[in-house]
Amino acid sequence: MSRARGGDLEAYEVLVARYTVPAHRAAVLLGAGDDADDVVQEALVKAYRQLSRYRGESGFRPWLLAIVANETRNLHRSRRRRDGLALRAAAVTEPLRDEPDPADTVLARDRRERLVRTLKLLPERDQEVLVCRFLLDLGEQETATALGVPKGTVKSRTARALGRLREHLATEEVPGA
Structure with a gap:
């Protein structure tokens, strides 16, 4: 973890290999559905960008899964917005x-x-x-x-x-x- 925080991409790749499956499982269970792969990818990118904020108090896995949960919530919000647009579009009628x-x-x-x-x-x-x-x-x-x-x-x-x-x-x- 310390090597990854220092910018070592190979060290981060080891973390990605180790935690992708639990991250994907969490995304699916939280409702990401077919978008779980995208949620996990976005979470891993955000985790990498925020490694300097990682304090190590609870371990990398829970920290990453919290990011996955946030990304899944973002997905739900965007789905609701999209569905709202579909409802509004259906309400509009043209002569x-x-x-x-x-x-x-x-x-x-x-x-x-x-x-x-x-x-x-x-x-x-x-x-x-x-x-x-x-x-x-x-x-x-x-x-x-x-x-x-x-x-x-x-x-x-x-x-x-x-x-x-x-x-x-x-x-x-x-x-x-």
């Missing part, structure tokens, strides 16, 4: 060229806004699967790959999420009713 009645456009926009607003009330897992399946128009296998879950999990989550969405929509007040 259709062949739209016969402007009132239909207004009603469709209102329904879409209500749907997106209600979708945001659902738990994050429900939002993710519904956004992938219906707003991004991904198939079950594509959704499974995107979320890092089995195809059967996508099917069951979709069914449950649609049920919850229907319940929310049914209980929401309808304007003018």
